[in-house]
Amino acid sequence: MSKIISGFSKLTKDEKIDWITNNYFQNSSETKNILHQYLNNDEKLQQLHDDFIENTITNFYMPFGVAPNFVINGREYVIPMVIEESSVVAAASLVAKFWSTRGGFKTKVIGTTKIGQVHFMFAGSKKDLEEYFNRNKTELFAATASITKNMEKRGGGILDIILVDKTDKLPNYYQLHATFETKDSMGANFINSCLEAIAKKFEKEDIEIVMSILSNYVPECLVRAEVSCKVEELGGENPQKFADKFLQAVKIAEVEPYRAVTHNKGIMNGIDAVVLATGNDFRAVEAGVHAYASKSGQYTSLSHCEIKDGIFKFWIEVPLALGTVGGLTALHPMAKISLEMLQKPSARVLMQIMAAAGLAQNFAALRALTTKGIQHGHMKMHLQNILNQFNANETEKKEVEAYFDTRTVSHSAVVEKLNSMRKSKINWIDFLDEVSVHKKLSTLNNEMKPVFGMMNSQQMIEHLSAVTKIANGNWKVDVYVSEEKTARRKPFLDTENELQTGFKASFLSDEPSELKFNSIEEAIDDLIEQVNYFIKVFTEEENRTIVHPFFGELNFEYWKKFQVKHFTHHFKQFGLV
Numbered sequence: 001m002s003k004i005i006s007g008f009s010k011l012t013k014d015e016k017i018d019w020i021t022n023n024y025f026q027n028s029s030e031t032k033n034i035l036h037q038y039l040n041n042d043e044k045l046q047q048l049h050d051d052f053i054e055n056t057i058t059n060f061y062m063p064f065g066v067a068p069n070f071v072i073n074g075r076e077y078v079i080p081m082v083i084e085e086s087s088v089v090a091a092a093s094l095v096a097k098f099w100s101t102r103g104g105f106k107t108k109v110i111g112t113t114k115i116g117q118v119h120f121m122f123a124g125s126k127k128d129l130e131e132y133f134n135r136n137k138t139e140l141f142a143a144t145a146s147i148t149k150n151m152e153k154r155g156g157g158i159l160d161i162i163l164v165d166k167t168d169k170l171p172n173y174y175q176l177h178a179t180f181e182t183k184d185s186m187g188a189n190f191i192n193s194c195l196e197a198i199a200k201k202f203e204k205e206d207i208e209i210v211m212s213i214l215s216n217y218v219p220e221c222l223v224r225a226e227v228s229c230k231v232e233e234l235g236g237e238n239p240q241k242f243a244d245k246f247l248q249a250v251k252i253a254e255v256e257p258y259r260a261v262t263h264n265k266g267i268m269n270g271i272d273a274v275v276l277a278t279g280n281d282f283r284a285v286e287a288g289v290h291a292y293a294s295k296s297g298q299y300t301s302l303s304h305c306e307i308k309d310g311i312f313k314f315w316i317e318v319p320l321a322l323g324t325v326g327g328l329t330a331l332h333p334m335a336k337i338s339l340e341m342l343q344k345p346s347a348r349v350l351m352q353i354m355a356a357a358g359l360a361q362n363f364a365a366l367r368a369l370t371t372k373g374i375q376h377g378h379m380k381m382h383l384q385n386i387l388n389q390f391n392a393n394e395t396e397k398k399e400v401e402a403y404f405d406t407r408t409v410s411h412s413a414v415v416e417k418l419n420s421m422r423k424s425k426i427n428w429i430d431f432l433d434e435v436s437v438h439k440k441l442s443t444l445n446n447e448m449k450p451v452f453g454m455m456n457s458q459q460m461i462e463h464l465s466a467v468t469k470i471a472n473g474n475w476k477v478d479v480y481v482s483e484e485k486t487a488r489r490k491p492f493l494d495t496e497n498e499l500q501t502g503f504k505a506s507f508l509s510d511e512p513s514e515l516k517f518n519s520i521e522e523a524i525d526d527l528i529e530q531v532n533y534f535i536k537v538f539t540e541e542e543n544r545t546i547v548h549p550f551f552g553e554l555n556f557e558y559w560k561k562f563q564v565k566h567f568t569h570h571f572k573q574f575g576l577v
Helices: 013-024 028-037 043-050 088-100 126-142 145-153 188-202 239-255 257-277 282-293 327-331 333-341 347-370 374-389 394-406 411-421 434-441 457-472 483-494 520-540 556-573
Strands: 064-072 075-082 106-109 114-122 157-165 173-181 207-215 222-230 303-308 311-319 546-548 552-554
Touching (some): 064 088, 064 347, 075 257, 075 333, 088 257, 088 347, 106 347, 114 188, 126 157, 126 188, 173 188, 188 207, 239 303, 282 311, 311 347, 374 411, 411 483, 457 546, 457 556, 483 552, 483 556, 546 556, 552 556
Antiparallel strands (some): 064 075, 106 222, 114 173, 114 207, 157 173, 222 311
C-alpha cells in the first residue's frame, strides 16, 4: 500500500500524528504518547513553536546548560549553552575558571562585513557590460532605498557593489558582489531583499539573472579571542613540558586535515552551543567557519599557539555572522533569556563571547589530549549516564564516584562495580523449577485483581508461554532490533534490576490477548511444556541464538536471564513473590 499522501500540510496536528503513527510505527499508542509528552501544555507557547517551521507534530528538547566564570575583556559572564554532548559545558566552565585568574579572555572584532551576490549570465562584450554597470551603479543603490532606510539609521546598509568577472570559471558567468553592514541583525532577509531589488534594476534583455542570494562565507566578518600567561602559570607538575606538547598538538592540526577537522569540531562544540542558545543559525555559522578553515586551499586549524619569551599564547580567529535582534532571537523565549543572561550584548559583543567559548572548548580538549587522554575525562562525564542507566540510587552513586576518582571509567567497569555492591534483595523465580512454578500458579483464579496491568491470571500464564515460544522458535515475531539497540539494552540482563512496571515489547497489543485454553490448569500445563521444550532445543543446539523482540539476539544463558526477570515480574503482578 502506498504511503504517499496529498494535503498533509492541511491536516490538523492530531491528524498528522494519527497518519504517521498508523503508517510508520508498530506501537502507535506508545508513539502518540511520547509525541504528546513533548508538547507544551501552554497552548499559546506551543503555537509559537509550531509557527517556527512547517508540519510540526511535537517539540524536540535539547538540554540548556550554563558555563559560569568566563571573564572576557575584564567583564564577567555566565554563558548559556544548548548541546546534547556530555562534557562540553563542564569543560568550558573549568577552563573559564582556569583563565579567570590568568587575565581572562581578550577578544576583539576584526570586521563585520557580510556578502551577498547577484549571479547572472552575459554573452556580450565585457567592456559594454562594465560601461552599463558603471553608468547604473548609483541607480542600483537607489533601487534599495526603501529597504535600507532603517538599517542606515542604525549605521548599516550597503557598503559597496562591484562587478566580478567569473567567465574563466564558467562561460558567460558574472556577479554583482555586494558588501553589507547589518549591525545587530544577522541580516539574511535584509541582504536578500536588497539583492533582489538590485537584480531587478540591473536585469535587461541580454543579462539573464540566475539567482540573488547572500553568502554564508563571511571571511571579513571576523572575531579574535586570545588567552596568554607565563608558562610557569599554566600549573601542573611540568608546565613547560605541557606547553610544548600543547603547541605541537596545535601545529599538527595546522598541517594535518584529518586532525584539523576533529580539532575544529571541538571548537564548534563551544560556539554552536551558544549559537543555539541565542536563537542564531548554527548551520550558517558552521558552513562559514569551515569554509574559512579552507581558505588557504587546505583545511587547517582555526586556533593557533606560540611560546615566546616564556609567554604561552593561544588564540583563534573565526568568522561569525550573528544577530541579537530579529528572527528567532526576537521570538523564542529561551533565546531572549540567553541574551539577557549575556547582559543584552550587541552582535559585535556576542561574536566575542562565542569566540571565547570556542577557544575555551578547544583548550579543554587539547589539555585532555596531551595529558591524561581525551577518554579519561570524557568517560568521567559519562559516569552519571551509566549510573542512571542502571538505576543507581544516591548512595550507590556516591560510592561509585569515589571509587572511580582515581580509576579510568569504562562501561563494563562501572557495571562490574555496581554488581559487586549490590546484593540480591529480590526473590527471583526459578522458572526451571517445575514443582515450585506449578505450586505457585495453581493458587491463582481469574477473579483475582492484578497488582498492575490489565491481564487476568490465565492471560498472564498464557503470556509467559507465548514469550517462551519465541525462544523455542515456535512463534516468529517480525521485529528488527539493531546492533546498537542490542548493545545498549542487553547489559541490563546482567544486572540485579527488575523489569519495570509497564515494560512491554512493541509487537504486543495494548489489550490482553484472548484466552487460548479452557482453564488455568491447562494454561499451566502448556507453560511447563514450553519451558521443558525451551531447555531441550537449546541443549540440542548449544550455539543456538534467537532474537528477543526487545533485547536482540540472545543465546541460552541470556534467554535464561531474561526468563528469570520475566517470570518474576509477572509473578509479582499477582502477589506470588
